[in-house]
Amino acid sequence: MINIIQNTQLFDFKDSNGNNVMQKWADKMPMQPRERGRLDSKIDLLKRVETNLPPGLFHPTKCRHIMHLVINGQVTLRPMLCRGPFATQGEFTFLCGATEKDRKYIPRDAPERAEVNRTDLKLHPEKRCQHERFNKFPETSIQ
Amino acid sequence: MSDLINSLKQAFNDKEYRHGYVDEFLNASIATQIKVLREQREWSQKELADYAGMMQPRISVMENVNYSSWSIKILRKIAEAFDLTLCVSFEGFGKRVEDIDNFTRKDLERDSFPEDLYFKGESEEAEITADCEKYLESPTEGNVIRPDFWKRENNVPRQVVSPPVTSYTGNDYSY
Numbered sequence: 001m002i003n004i005i006q007n008t009q010l011f012d013f014k015d016s017n018g019n020n021v022m023q024k025w026a027d028k029m030p031m032q033p034r035e036r037g038r039l040d041s042k043i044d045l046l047k048r049v050e051t052n053l054p055p056g057l058f059h060p061t062k063c064r065h066i067m068h069l070v071i072n073g074q075v076t077l078r079p080m081l082c083r084g085p086f087a088t089q090g091e092f093t094f095l096c097g098a099t100e101k102d103r104k105y106i107p108r109d110a111p112e113r114a115e116v117n118r119t120d121l122k123l124h125p126e127k128r129c130q131h132e133r134f135n136k137f138p139e140t141s142i143q
Numbered sequence: 144m145s146d147l148i149n150s151l152k153q154a155f156n157d158k159e160y161r162h163g164y165v166d167e168f169l170n171a172s173i174a175t176q177i178k179v180l181r182e183q184r185e186w187s188q189k190e191l192a193d194y195a196g197m198m199q200p201r202i203s204v205m206e207n208v209n210y211s212s213w214s215i216k217i218l219r220k221i222a223e224a225f226d227l228t229l230c231v232s233f234e235g236f237g238k239r240v241e242d243i244d245n246f247t248r249k250d251l252e253r254d255s256f257p258e259d260l261y262f263k264g265e266s267e268e269a270e271i272t273a274d275c276e277k278y279l280e281s282p283t284e285g286n287v288i289r290p291d292f293w294k295r296e297n298n299v300p301r302q303v304v305s306p307p308v309t310s311y312t313g314n315d316y317s318y
Contacts, residue, residue, distance in 0.1 A: 032159065033157045033158075033159035033160040033163065034159040034160065034162060034163035035163060036160055036163065037154075037157075037159065037160040037161060037162065037163025037164035037165075037166075037167070038163040038164065038166065038167040040154070040164055041163070041164040041165070041166075041167035041168045041171070042167055042171070042208075044147065044168075044243070045168075045171050045208065045246075048246060054171070054174065054175050054178065054206070054208045055174075055178070055203070055206050055207045055208065056174075056207035056208045056209045056210070057208050070209045071167070072209060072211070073163070133150060133154070135150065135153070135154035135157075135160060
């Protein structure tokens with residue numbers, strides 16, 4: 001049964017330079033506003049349904065602890081994340097960004113990179129911050 | 144006002160962003176509502192499929208939050224299976240932000256026609272009114288409508304509480 005709650009904590013991994021890897025990924029692509037909207041929408045859903053997740057919200061990867069969100073559209077976004085890793089319930093951490101093309105991740109080793117970041121985070125708990133929304137565009141225009 | 148609403152109010156100034164956000168929300172909310180309605184009725188996917196004249200795998204696909212190929216025809220079938228009516232309307236983004244902020248299981252649940260309080264309530268009200276009129280015409284102690292009077296005055300469900308028949312005098316209730 002789907003339980004809809006509102007107290008899930010979301011975090012983003014920070015690299016050695018202290019940069020939020022998810023924001024860096026979005027800016028580097030660069031991710032268009034429509035994709036940013038789709039991504040924020042799915043993440044807001046995740047924030048509300050931590051237990052007994054609705055079908056299809058996550059997809060497992062070949063790395064045991066790593067899952068990705070499914071965001072379809074012109075660009076198929078596959079942000080990699082894990083539960084916790086410090087609390088087993090009510091906590092998710094985004095570890096790296098990825099897209100998918102022809103059933104292959106870009107970057108190809110995205111799940112492995114996420115696993116490396118997860119291991120790094122477990123050793124250095126300070127390497128994460130509260131999740132930042134993707135609604136900050138370089139040029140916001142009211143249309 | 145919630146943080147989410149504040150954030151969306153700001154971000155929705157961008158047309159592409161707001162359409163992307165709402166597209167994704169709409170897909171997820173329809174899929175989630177089908178699952179919530181099915182669970183509210185304690186049906187399996189197979190039972191819903193039988194009532195809707197579909198195959199079970201189709202229901203499974205539609206309950207997936209990533210499904211996006213909705214058709215009015217299929218949604219009508221699902222609505223009829225749940226004994227509900229499908230509501231399709233064009234809305235402004237303000238209405239949608241409210242839906243997003245109120246996205247809870249309770250908000251997605253709907254009663255089938257037999258449990259629909261609108262109709263159930265109306266027929267009970269009509270029944271009580273008729274009983275009242277009958278009682279006022281002939282206010283005798285043996286009148287069968289007294290329990291309804293008591294329940295209505297005390298604002299309790301008819302099925303739950305029994306009236307204090309022994310202490311009833313016929314003068315305690317005024318309309």
